[in-house]
Amino acid sequence: MGASAARKTRSQISASLQGQGSSGAPGPRIAGGRRKPGPAPELATNAYKAADVPVTIGELWTSRQRQMHPIHYTVSYRASFKPELPDYFIRRFLSEQSSAMVLDPFGGRGTTTLQSNLNGFSAIHNDLSPIAQFLGRSRRRIPDLGELSHRLDAIELSSKRSSITDQAFRRLEPFFHEKTIHEIQNLREMHLNNPDDSALSYIALTALSRLHGHSDGFFSVYSFPQISIMPDAQRRNNQKRGLVPEYKAIKERILKKMKRDLSQPLHPNFNAAAAGNRYLSCDATNLDGVPTGSVDLIVTSPPFLDKVDYKKDNWMRAWFLGVEDGMDELPLAIFARLDQWKDFMREAIREFGRVLRPGGHGVIEVGEVQSGDQLIFLEREMAEMLPLDVEGGRVMAREICINQQEFTKLANCWKVTNNTRGTNTNRCLVIRKEA
Ligand SMILES: C[S@@+](CC[C@H](N)C(=O)[O-])C[C@H]1O[C@@H](n2cnc3c(N)ncnc32)[C@H](O)[C@@H]1O
Numbered sequence: 001m002g003a004s005a006a007r008k009t010r011s012q013i014s015a016s017l018q019g020q021g022s023s024g025a026p027g028p029r030i031a032g033g034r035r036k037p038g039p040a041p042e043l044a045t046n047a048y049k050a051a052d053v054p055v056t057i058g059e060l061w062t063s064r065q066r067q068m069h070p071i072h073y074t075v076s077y078r079a080s081f082k083p084e085l086p087d088y089f090i091r092r093f094l095s096e097q098s099s100a101m102v103l104d105p106f107g108g109r110g111t112t113t114l115q116s117n118l119n120g121f122s123a124i125h126n127d128l129s130p131i132a133q134f135l136g137r138s139r140r141r142i143p144d145l146g147e148l149s150h151r152l153d154a155i156e157l158s159s160k161r162s163s164i165t166d167q168a169f170r171r172l173e174p175f176f177h178e179k180t181i182h183e184i185q186n187l188r189e190m191h192l193n194n195p196d197d198s199a200l201s202y203i204a205l206t207a208l209s210r211l212h213g214h215s216d217g218f219f220s221v222y223s224f225p226q227i228s229i230m231p232d233a234q235r236r237n238n239q240k241r242g243l244v245p246e247y248k249a250i251k252e253r254i255l256k257k258m259k260r261d262l263s264q265p266l267h268p269n270f271n272a273a274a275a276g277n278r279y280l281s282c283d284a285t286n287l288d289g290v291p292t293g294s295v296d297l298i299v300t301s302p303p304f305l306d307k308v309d310y311k312k313d314n315w316m317r318a319w320f321l322g323v324e325d326g327m328d329e330l331p332l333a334i335f336a337r338l339d340q341w342k343d344f345m346r347e348a349i350r351e352f353g354r355v356l357r358p359g360g361h362g363v364i365e366v367g368e369v370q371s372g373d374q375l376i377f378l379e380r381e382m383a384e385m386l387p388l389d390v391e392g393g394r395v396m397a398r399e400i401c402i403n404q405q406e407f408t409k410l411a412n413c414w415k416v417t418n419n420t421r422g423t424n425t426n427r428c429l430v431i432r433k434e435a
Contacts, residue, residue: 053397053398053399053400053429054398054400055400055402056399056400057401057402057404058402059403060088061084061088061403068083068084068087068118069114069266070260070261070262070263071118071139071142071261071262072111072115073261074209074261075109075135075205075208075209076225076226077108077132078226078313079308080109080111081111081301082111083111083114085299085428086116086299087115087119089297089299089361089428090102090115090116090119090121090299093296093361094119094121099121100122100296100297101121101122101123101294101295101296101297102121102295102296102297102298103123103126103295103297103300104126105126105282105284105287105300105348105351105352106126106127106284106300106302107127107136108127108132108301109132109135110125110132110135110136112125112300113125113274113277117270119267120273121273122273122274122275122276122277124277124279124290124295125137125279126281126284126287128283128330129281129310129314129330129332130281130318130326130327131317131321131323133279133281134208134321134323137201138198138201138204138205140274140275140279141198141274141275142266142270142271142274143198145258145259147199148199148203148258148262149255149258151199151200151203152203152251152254153251155187155190155203157187157250158183158186158249160182160186162181162189163185164181164185168185168319169181172184172231172316174221174231174232175211175219175220175221175223175231175234175245175316176220176221176245177245177248179247180219180248180250183250183251187203188204188320188322192321192322204320206257206258206261207250207254207320208317208321210250210254211228212225212228213225216248217256218248218253219248219253220248221234221244222237222241222243223237227313227314228313228314228316228317230315283331284333284351285344285347286351287354291355292355293355293356293357293392294355294357295355295357296356296357296360297360297361297363298355298360298361298362298363298364299362299363299365300362300363300364301365302333302344302345302348303333303334304341304366304367304369304378309334310332311328311330311332315327338371338376338381341381342381342385345381345385346388349362349364349382349386349395349431350388350390350395352364352431353388353390353392353393353394353395353433354392356395356433357433358392358393358433358434358435359433359434360433361398361432362395362431362433363401364382364429364431365426366378366379368425368427379400379427379428379429382397382429383400383429390433392433392435393433393435395431395432396433396434397429397430397431398431398432399430400427400428400429400430401428401430402425402426402427403426403428404425
């Protein structure tokens with residue numbers, strides 16, 4: 001990005017996005033706010049050029065919340081993208097193909113993999129975090145509701161005190177009633193002893209998503225839903241609000257949530273497509289085990305600079321999954337400086353280029369980040385790294401797609417509002433491998 005662009009303020013940038021013939025208006029929509037699948041809307045060619053890459057701006061997918069299959073919303077994950085994003089690019093780039101392999105090298109909760117499977121394609125879910133591994137893998141086979149409720153019914157959770165350690169008990173006490181803690185630990189232990197049991201994994205996933213939150217559907221006293229706050233912070237909140245954790249039976253809450261998430265039928269080929277999935281925990285710059293030229297489409301979102309602390313925010317999930325010990329050593333890509341982020345992303349794009357087949361596309365979603373009063377457009381920073389020679393060909397920047405939308409309730413709860421703070425667009429660099 002040129003220095004002058006980097007120095008523009010948010011309003012200047014916004015003006016240049018809207019001016020000079022940009023296609024800023026939303027593209028055609030069908031009833032219910034969902035975009036008709038098909039080719040991308042018109043390209044904006046005069047305004048906002050980045051490294052001579054054509055730019056598409058508009059409401060490429062709906063800004064409405066929770067429009068896709070409810071199985072996506074089983075579990076929240078900070079910095080996840082909406083399933084509409086991978087759906088849009090899967091339809092756009094794979095509509096001619098009856099079979100294809102999709103990859104998300106920074107898989108998170110598995111949005112790309114799940115959406116690929118919902119569209120009938122297999123996928124590779126890669127993420128260094130064992131929590132993200134579990135979130136992806138636990139939806140590899142989705143048993144039907146009958147099997148799940150039968151299974152849940154047969155599990156004995158409440159009759160015995162669990163074997164929870166004193167230290168873990170003390171950390172959980174501000175969040176849960178004692179009986180609830182024993183039920184959670186009993187389920188946890190059963191799952192940890194049977195990691196390959198897919199019905200139990202799905203039940204454990206649903207339990208993990210119910211650990212803490214605002215409503216009665218969660219196991220905890222009133223707490224923050226998206227991240228696990230520290231026990232002392234929860235203790236202070238309880239004092240301030242005069243709250244004491246009440247007993248919450250976990251089985252009935254798990255069942256209710258499973259019913260909601262499985263209320264719509266899955267694609268008839270879902271389980272067959274998902275059976276072809278692979279789950280990897282490599283650094284995204286070195287995807288060992290993914291052969292050169294074997295991937296048709298990448299849809300991914302790397303960490304943007306040092307905005308999210310995955311380890312701290314997920315401490316309770318890490319405990320529930322028995323992976324706390326490994327969390328501190330994870331070499332997650334968290335960078336304070338733009339040049340470090342760019343060096344990392346250059347290596348990651350080189351690796352994406354290696355695994356893509358010639359003619360295959362990659363979509364890398366980032367945001368604009370604010371540094372002081374400067375806005376930095378990360379997709380432009382990446383576009384300017386290209387072309388890159390890679391094993392088996394060359395990676396070219398093909399297009400920048402900017403999805404602009406109004407902020408939603410969830411974003412507002414993170415103190416992010418349109419055009420004032422934080423990211424308010426999805427900015428995607430589309431790359432293509434040429435032979
Ligand atoms: C922005 S999130 C991806 C969210 C995902 N798109 C979703 O919808 O859930 C980035 C992910 O990258 C993972 N990650 C960070 N550094 C990594 C690395 N070097 N290699 C692989 N994964 C990494 C983090 O654990 C995190 O889950």
